[in-house]
């Protein structure tokens with residue numbers, strides 16, 4: 419039998435991966451009906467909102483949804499109908515770090531994957547290709563297969579594929595339009611190979627053959643890729659501490675290192691610490707996998723990447739306090755940026771959350787501005803970071819502002835926590851005029867022209883460079 423030609427796709431999970439990924443599939447494959455389903459009604463309503471106020475901010479996403487929605491792209495809370503109608507189903511649900519039980523704090527919580535799989539088994543009355551898109555540990559496909567086969571109806575077969583997603587937030591649409599690679603894993607049976615071919619044909623609508631559809635040999639490849647990327651940042655951040663202590667400049671060091679073609683120039687930007695929903699979670703997962711395989715030295719090696727990241731955040735907060743004459747009690751600090759990186763509204767594991775919690779515990783007053791993160795999200799994150807403090811108490815210390823200029827007014831210090839381009843172009847003369855003196859700027863993202871700001875009168879502290887008095 420020839421491989422199935424996919425005509426209807428369902429994606430379970432309308433989040434940062436499921437939404438953009440399947441919206442792009444719909445755009446590029448007008449002959450395929452794509453339905454993205456989620457249990458979260460508010461999220462689906464936002465995807466369907468008449469004014470395209472989508473639940474996710476991603477450059478280029480609105481344009482994609484605008485073209486495909488209502489044509490061959492649909493968003494729905496009717497999970498069962500989506501499953502029933504589809505011939506290929508992406509499982510793109512969240513896999514957060516487990517909070518309790520065996521592996522708490524390290525292992526991935528696979529409960530959402532299992533629930534989605536069980537739902538497919540319960541609802542499906544015809545054969546399906548089920549694609550594991552979420553980041554999951556090795557052998558999850560086998561578990562899914564066991565659940566599906568144990569519960570399937572007669573004449574209903576399920577072929578399971580692994581197809582990890584490598585998009586980065588902020589550049590998701592560009593990454594999806596031109597992926598570096600598409601990996602697909604399947605059983606090496608004729609049915610598995612055919613299912614793989616069916617998914618390949620979907621991607622072949624826009625991904626050039628040289629970059630697509632390499633067979634997946636090791637499901638942990640995504641954990642490995644993320645661990646290597648995060649390790650690069652922790653390495654450069656460790657060097658940034660040395661640069662601050664010795665009088666070197668991390669940007670110059672990174673630039674020089676990047677000329678070595680074996681190292682390359684990308685992902686060498688020192689920062690206040692990496693964030694996002696993936697790096698920490700995936701490394702902790704790798705630590706767990708290493709420990710489960712009785713490889714404690716390997717586990718310790720990867721754990722150190724996360725510890726260095728925590729150290730980097732702590733070090734930065736301490737530098738702010740030290741520079742402001744060893745106390746920030748009652749002082750107003752403007753934090754510019756709350757998202758974990760620029761061009762996203764996502765705040766998961768954002769370094770800004772840790773910095774603000776540190777400033778709060780030093781009894782500072784904090785003004786926050788971010789161009790994309792909702793106020794509601796900021797309050798939720800701050801409450802989660804300080805669970806013992808009532809929200810009202812937090813609100814007495816923290817103010818969310820409508821612009822960077824407003825946040826900086828009457829502040830003693832400005833802290834750049836996210837590299838939003840607009841912070842580069844602020845009227846820094848006006849900011850200086852509105853601040854208390856001496857006016858300090860702490861650049862946690864190597865974003866601003868420190869010399870220009872010093873000329874205006876600011877005392878500038880930049881990650882990976884010695885303090886201004888030494889420059």
Ligand SMILES: NC(=O)c1ccc[n+]([C@@H]2O[C@H](COP(=O)([O-])OP(=O)(O)OC[C@H]3O[C@@H](n4cnc5c(N)ncnc54)[C@H](O)[C@@H]3O)[C@@H](O)[C@H]2O)c1
Pocket residue numbers: 430431432433434435436455456457458461497510511512513530533534537551552553554583584585586587695696
């Ligand atoms: N965010 C990224 O940049 C990124 C990139 C690559 C891979 N990943 C991986 O992709 C997966 C999804 O990540 P995300 O950031 O999109 O998560 P997310 O939390 O933004 O979205 C997951 C969605 O799944 C929904 N969901 C959970 N269980 C469901 C069920 N049984 N039925 C229907 N809907 C259900 C949730 O309501 C949520 O809206 C994770 O495994 C993650 O590690 C994420």
Ligand SMILES: O=c1ccn([C@@H]2O[C@H](COP(=O)(O)OP(=O)(O)O[C@H]3O[C@H](CO)[C@@H](O)[C@H](O)[C@H]3O)[C@@H](O)[C@H]2O)c(=O)[nH]1
Pocket residue numbers: 553583584585586587588644647651684685686687688689690691692693694695696697758759760
């Ligand atoms: O030189 C750098 C590059 C990144 N970062 C920080 O690292 C974090 C992660 O950035 P990035 O990797 O660009 O974003 P993510 O959306 O987390 O994407 C990562 O995680 C995804 C989920 O697994 C993968 O699909 C992507 O390939 C992988 O890059 C952010 O806080 C960045 O600010 C730095 O500090 N310095």
